[in-house]
Amino acid sequence: MRFSLTSPTSTDGVTEQSFTLGEITGVLFTPEGATGPRPLILMGHGGGQHKKAPGVLAGAQRFAAEGGFAVAAVDAPNHGDRPKSERFIQYAGGMRTRIAAGEDPAELVAGMHDLLAGQAVAEWQAVVTAVQELDHVGAGPVGYWGVSMGCGLGMPLLAAEPRIRAAVLGLLGVHGLAETAAQVTVPVRFLVQWDDTRVPREQALALFDALGSTEKTLHANPGDHGGIPAFETGDALRFFARHLA
Amino acid sequence: MRFSLTSPTSTDGVTEQSFTLGEITGVLFTPEGATGPRPLILMGHGGGQHKKAPGVLAGAQRFAAEGGFAVAAVDAPNHGDRPKSERFIQYAGGMRTRIAAGEDPAELVAGMHDLLAGQAVAEWQAVVTAVQELDHVGAGPVGYWGVSMGCGLGMPLLAAEPRIRAAVLGLLGVHGLAETAAQVTVPVRFLVQWDDTRVPREQALALFDALGSTEKTLHANPGDHGGIPAFETGDALRFFARHLA
Numbered sequence: 001m002r003f004s005l006t007s008p009t010s011t012d013g014v015t016e017q018s019f020t021l022g023e024i025t026g027v028l029f030t031p032e033g034a035t036g037p038r039p040l041i042l043m044g045h046g047g048g049q050h051k052k053a054p055g056v057l058a059g060a061q062r063f064a065a066e067g068g069f070a071v072a073a074v075d076a077p078n079h080g081d082r083p084k085s086e087r088f089i090q091y092a093g094g095m096r097t098r099i100a101a102g103e104d105p106a107e108l109v110a111g112m113h114d115l116l117a118g119q120a121v122a123e124w125q126a127v128v129t130a131v132q133e134l135d136h137v138g139a140g141p142v143g144y145w146g147v148s149m150g151c152g153l154g155m156p157l158l159a160a161e162p163r164i165r166a167a168v169l170g171l172l173g174v175h176g177l178a179e180t181a182a183q184v185t186v187p188v189r190f191l192v193q194w195d196d197t198r199v200p201r202e203q204a205l206a207l208f209d210a211l212g213s214t215e216k217t218l219h220a221n222p223g224d225h226g227g228i229p230a231f232e233t234g235d236a237l238r239f240f241a242r243h244l245a
Numbered sequence: 246m247r248f249s250l251t252s253p254t255s256t257d258g259v260t261e262q263s264f265t266l267g268e269i270t271g272v273l274f275t276p277e278g279a280t281g282p283r284p285l286i287l288m289g290h291g292g293g294q295h296k297k298a299p300g301v302l303a304g305a306q307r308f309a310a311e312g313g314f315a316v317a318a319v320d321a322p323n324h325g326d327r328p329k330s331e332r333f334i335q336y337a338g339g340m341r342t343r344i345a346a347g348e349d350p351a352e353l354v355a356g357m358h359d360l361l362a363g364q365a366v367a368e369w370q371a372v373v374t375a376v377q378e379l380d381h382v383g384a385g386p387v388g389y390w391g392v393s394m395g396c397g398l399g400m401p402l403l404a405a406e407p408r409i410r411a412a413v414l415g416l417l418g419v420h421g422l423a424e425t426a427a428q429v430t431v432p433v434r435f436l437v438q439w440d441d442t443r444v445p446r447e448q449a450l451a452l453f454d455a456l457g458s459t460e461k462t463l464h465a466n467p468g469d470h471g472g473i474p475a476f477e478t479g480d481a482l483r484f485f486a487r488h489l490a
Binding site: 208216 | 474
């Protein structure tokens, strides 16, 4: 696949470069003036979001500026700058209908993640290979950060990809994922929103329970699905620093 | 009450001074060579333990050396260097019997905490007043750290004492504590051991739920009652630094 990077632009100590790898649209963040190898963090966005969603940018900025990490974020299949398939549009419509009706969308959410996972995993693996060939990224250890759909697509990636050594996951229930979660063995930080109206608490606790990792820590905070407190970004930074440095 | 401090001894950058305040036996940790006011952390030990139990010492050392905090630990009533009452010995025997029989000791645990709480709260309040008059402690903000019995005696302290601004608690169930927990309003870090054989998981989650604090974060890790991972001490240090600095 052809790998193409735009010229760098820098803000607040972080250099940003958009890239394409075949059909994949992504963005790479590195500390300004970075040279030589460093740990790489992959950031997977939530459903309906994209590679530069606010939650992704907030983490990428701190991971690069304070941690010295390289950070790669891509548009998941059917998201951001990428075309949407008819099948995906069907799932998205079905989920909106269920949520509007006050019904639990877990089954359709899991179905959509199943639809995207095979392609998403292969794409992340290709992205790691491509960006690690850059001089200012290099072949260092790799971490993964992703919640909600970023967790649903991250679990199969972690199960398949031995280059990833630590992950921050969460905001998702166990539906359809128990078997995959059991294959995850790296240290995991798992975020739960205690009053999540989209993910029943018991389902989220059950996904944490299902993780095969010996070191796994659940962090639960009050509030709904989108309300992860900002201090969890600092906690994630120190978690990655501990495991990838 | 008469406050009496021993001469300081220093190890690994931390100065230790035993003290008595009336009948209370305690120990004060400060950074070596400390002068002037600084935040104070109170550390409450677990049931059957004492002011220099390994879990207390590990935290006190890091909080003083890395955080620059003063740390005060005392023997709870009927613990450590202090005399035991007949009523306390009855409770302790009853708890051992229940645990040995594989029964849930929550009712007796709560009863013992009720027995000790009134005295323990008044003693902590007197200790804060006394140690804050020392030049190298001063009238800075105060935090509380205590799990298991340290949580059971810490909850009523937090409900009663406005000088305490943040707390690390946990390893305890909701039995007998829901009303007190609802009166706690400061930021709380709440530790749960996911496979705790002494505290049923649902009871621990219910105590977290009952806390009145707007900012509260549950940290759950695999393992039994005594198995809090060492990295939680670093996390607690950063939590206190964020709220007391």
